[in-house]
Amino acid sequence: MKDDRKSALYLAITEAVMEEIKANQIEVVQEESLLRVPVSISARHVHLEKVHADILFGKEYEFQKHRDISQPGQYACVEQVTIVGPKSSIERVRIVAPLRRQTQVEVSRTDAIKLGIQPPVRHSGDVAGSAPITIIGPKGKIHLKEGCIIADRHIHMSPADANTFGVANHQKVQVEVDGEKAGVMGNVTIRVSERYALDMHIDTDDANAFAIKGTEYLTLIK
Known part of the structure; x- marks a missing residue:
C-alpha cells in the first residue's frame, strides 16, 4: 500500500511540475511573439x-x-x-x-x-x-x-501596436536579427499612426548585410 501511495504521489507531483513547465513555456513563447515584427x-x-x-x-x-x-x-x-x-x-x-x-x-x-x-x-x-x-x-x-x-530604418505601428510593444512615436530602438548573418540593427525609428500596419522597413543594403529575405520576423529590443 505504501508503495502504491508513493507512486500516486510522485505521479501527482510530476503532472503538476509538467503543467507548470508547459504553462511557463507557453508564457515565454507569447512574450517573445509580442516582441517580434515582420520586416519588408x-x-x-x-x-x-x-x-x-x-x-x-x-x-x-x-x-x-x-x-x-x-x-x-x-x-x-x-x-x-x-x-x-x-x-x-x-x-x-x-x-x-x-x-x-x-x-x-x-x-x-x-x-x-x-x-x-x-x-x-x-x-x-x-x-x-x-x-x-x-x-x-x-x-x-x-x-x-x-x-x-x-x-532611416523604421517600424510602422498602430497606436494599439505601440501600446503592446511599450514604445512611443519617434522612439529609437534596436532590432535583433537571427540566422547566418545574425546581428543587431540600431537607430530604428518607431512610427505610430492609425493609418499604419505593423511592419519594419529596411533598404536593400541592410537586407544584404543581414541576409534578410523579407519574410522574417525580427526581435525588437527596447
Missing part, C-alpha cells in the same frame, strides 16, 4: 507630387497598380522612371502611389555611390536640404534641387 525590404523608389506626375507622365495620368505594399492604401505602380545623378543613372525605378504633397526619391547608399550623390539618412517626408537628383519619365523630366534621401 524597400528597394529604391519614387513618390511623386501631382505637378511632377503631370510633367513625367502627362496631364491627369492614372497610375496602374503593380502590387500592394505593407502599408494600407499604398502600392507599387507598373510605371517606372530613370533617376540621374552626376556620375550615372539607374533605370526602371518604380513609382509608389498614391501621390504625395512633395516629390521624394528613396535610394540605398550603394545606389547613391553609383549615382554620385550624397543623400542624408532621413525620415520619409523630411527632404529639406537633401540631395539633388533628376527624374526622367516617358513624357518629360524634372530636376529636384533637393528630394533624394536614404530612408
